Amino acid sequence: xxxxxxxxxxxxxxxxxxxxxxxxxxxxxxxxxxxxxxxxxxxxxxxxxxxxxxxxxxxxxxxxxxxxxxxxxxxxxxxxxxxxxxxxxxxxxxxxxxxxxxxxxxxxxxxxxxxxxxxxxxxxxxxxxxxxxxxxxxxxxxxxxxxxxxxxxxxxxxxxxxxxxxxxxxxxxxxxxxxxxxxxxxxxxxxxxxxxxxxxxxxxxxxxxxxxxxxxxxxxxxxxxxxxxxxxxxxxxxxxxxxxxxxxxxxxxxxxxxxxxxxxxxxxxxxxxxxxxxxxxxxxxxxxxxxxxxxxxxxxxxxxxxxxxxxxxxxxxxxxxxxxxxxx
Amino acid sequence: xxxxxxxxxxxxxxxxxxxxxxxxxxxxxxxxxxxxxxxxxxxxxxxxxxxxxxxxxxxxxxxxxxxxxxxxxxxxxxxxxxxxxxxxxxxxxxxxxxxxxxxxxxxxxxxxxxxxxxxxxxxxxxxxxxxxxxxxxxxxxxxxxxxxxxxxxxxxxxxxxxxxxxxxxxxxxxxxxxxxxxxxxxxxxxxxxxxxxxxxxxxxxxxxxxxxxxxxxxxxxxxxxxxxxxxxxxxxxxxxxxxxxxxxxxxxxxxx
Numbered sequence: 001x002x003x004x005x006x007x008x009x010x011x012x013x014x015x016x017x018x019x020x021x022x023x024x025x026x027x028x029x030x031x032x033x034x035x036x037x038x039x040x041x042x043x044x045x046x047x048x049x050x051x052x053x054x055x056x057x058x059x060x061x062x063x064x065x066x067x068x069x070x071x072x073x074x075x076x077x078x079x080x081x082x083x084x085x086x087x088x089x090x091x092x093x094x095x096x097x098x099x100x101x102x103x104x105x106x107x108x109x110x111x112x113x114x115x116x117x118x119x120x121x122x123x124x125x126x127x128x129x130x131x132x133x134x135x136x137x138x139x140x141x142x143x144x145x146x147x148x149x150x151x152x153x154x155x156x157x158x159x160x161x162x163x164x165x166x167x168x169x170x171x172x173x174x175x176x177x178x179x180x181x182x183x184x185x186x187x188x189x190x191x192x193x194x195x196x197x198x199x200x201x202x203x204x205x206x207x208x209x210x211x212x213x214x215x216x217x218x219x220x221x222x223x224x225x226x227x228x229x230x231x232x233x234x235x236x237x238x239x240x241x242x243x244x245x246x247x248x249x250x251x252x253x254x255x256x257x258x259x260x261x262x263x264x265x266x267x268x269x270x271x272x273x274x275x276x277x278x279x280x281x282x283x284x285x286x287x288x289x290x291x292x293x294x295x296x297x298x299x300x301x302x303x304x305x306x307x308x309x310x311x312x313x314x315x316x317x318x319x320x321x322x323x324x325x326x327x328x
Numbered sequence: 329x330x331x332x333x334x335x336x337x338x339x340x341x342x343x344x345x346x347x348x349x350x351x352x353x354x355x356x357x358x359x360x361x362x363x364x365x366x367x368x369x370x371x372x373x374x375x376x377x378x379x380x381x382x383x384x385x386x387x388x389x390x391x392x393x394x395x396x397x398x399x400x401x402x403x404x405x406x407x408x409x410x411x412x413x414x415x416x417x418x419x420x421x422x423x424x425x426x427x428x429x430x431x432x433x434x435x436x437x438x439x440x441x442x443x444x445x446x447x448x449x450x451x452x453x454x455x456x457x458x459x460x461x462x463x464x465x466x467x468x469x470x471x472x473x474x475x476x477x478x479x480x481x482x483x484x485x486x487x488x489x490x491x492x493x494x495x496x497x498x499x500x501x502x503x504x505x506x507x508x509x510x511x512x513x514x515x516x517x518x519x520x521x522x523x524x525x526x527x528x529x530x531x532x533x534x535x536x537x538x539x540x541x542x543x544x545x546x547x548x549x550x551x552x553x554x555x556x557x558x559x560x561x562x563x564x565x566x567x568x569x570x571x572x573x574x575x576x577x578x579x580x581x582x583x584x
Contacts, residue, residue, distance in 0.1 A: 205436055215411065218375075223429065
């Protein structure tokens with residue numbers, strides 16, 4: 001009951017923040033005109049609302065929802081509340097693959113696929129590292145993420161500077177490495193929405209098995225969960241979601257870390273409740289962050305990754321300090 | 329009517345062989361204590377019985393079926409394990425932890441049936457956890473947490489219950505209470521129970537049978553009266569222990 005209330009509140013918050021995201025922008029358009037533009041007027045306002053603001057808001061919601069869900073999955077799998085696609089380097093792997101694919105001439109439907117493959121490789125490496133055991137596991141995973149992310153940053157910068165493809169130029173260096181949802185076409189959005197829907201469906205089906213992981217893989221096994229199959233499925237779902245987010249918006253940090261962590265206090269640790277809440281919560285967070293990115297320095301725009309980093313990094317640091325006894 | 333039977337099981341990790349041809353039967357209604365010195369292979373034997381470690385040779389059978397051939401989900405409906413280490417950084421409540429015992433019986437999306445709720449309610453009641461059910465597991469005392477984990481295993485509604493040093497975090501009174509409860513449940517519900525125990529007196533007082541492991545082999549499988557003899561204890565555990573009697577039962581005492 002309480003969970004349903006919280007999910008309802010999050011859904012309402014998403015509707016309100018999406019409305020705000022559509023209403024606010026560089027060009028002032030009154031609410032009545034926005035409504036008219038949404039339902040078909042063919043003037044400049046119609047183009048701005050339907051081709052720029054609406055896909056951008058929906059894109060932000062998809063990216064945030066994917067990252068929130070992927071964060072919950074990774075935290076559950078690694079038994080580590082400090083994990084998410086960004087800090088583990090999963091998003092970096094996806095970014096490298098996506099940028100490489102575009103540089104080689106891939107079009108919209110291929111990019112999320114490439115990002116998925118990149119994310120899958122990266123998250124599998126992270127999982128293998130976490131399996132090495134020992135008390136430094138959590139730090140090992142985070143350090144590997146740092147190394148992977150800077151390596152990818154270097155390679156991506158190299159590709160972006162050397163490539164003359166328009167699709168890369170449009171977002172330029174900051175768009176990929178700082179995260180931004182500024183240029184999103186309906187085609188990209190449709191492909192990403194399908195990928196995210198599949199990833200979310202997987203995540204929801206895996207939720208109760210992931211609960212059993214909270215007390216270790218062996219206990220999960222004695223409770224009736226096949227550890228190999230479940231781990232593979234969780235890694236794949238994480239890669240789908242992180243890959244879709246990267247394909248739409250590049251590297252957006254900390255949403256996947258902060259959102260599930262914060263929502264655990266509201267809905268509890270059970271993943272059947274945490275995962276849908278993290279999807280909605282992540283969507284709200286990124287729609288608002290994107291709104292912030294557009295208005296804070298208006299008419300100039302910040303990459304949304306700058307906003308999430310600004311809020312997320314101190315949060316991460318506070319968590320790290322608080323949980324030092326279990327991390328080190 | 330053997331329930332779980334290990335037949336000449338040899339197992340180990342990497343190049344190291346820990347168990348060397350161990351055989352053990354577990355029948356419904358009995359509580360078997362697996363005892364022995366450190367490194368004798370007690371936990372390894374339990375892991376083989378639970379299907380967590382595949383024997384290099386030999387086989388573990390559940391009512392005649394090789395457990396290596398069973399799906400995890402099917403095995404978890406027949407064999408429950410109380411792990412030694414039970415920690416999480418996540419704020420699960422006691423009730424949520426107990427409900428994990430139903431994992432193998434839930435639907436695709438984790439939906440619980442009325443039978444699942446009844447089993448969880450019963451396990452919570454059996455262990456007197458009613459007042460703690462909405463408390464966070466990571467904020468309980470060692471004894472309370474141990475009860476929650478046992479309740480989780482009971483909610484699995486299996487015929488076999490395996491416990492890996494279930495009393496290691498408990499004070500002596502709680503150790504006795506815990507094992508008494510396990511023995512009562514074994515008797516009342518016809519569970520086949522095996523527990524790895526370090527405390528020989530506790531094992532002698534609470535188990536129907538003691539299996540003594542040393543160097544990866546079963547050196548004795550008998551009742552407490554037979555196992556707890558000065559000769560066997562000094563053979564297996566070395567010097568420093570004496571066997572006396574209290575109320576007509578053998579007790580093992582440290583010699584200063």
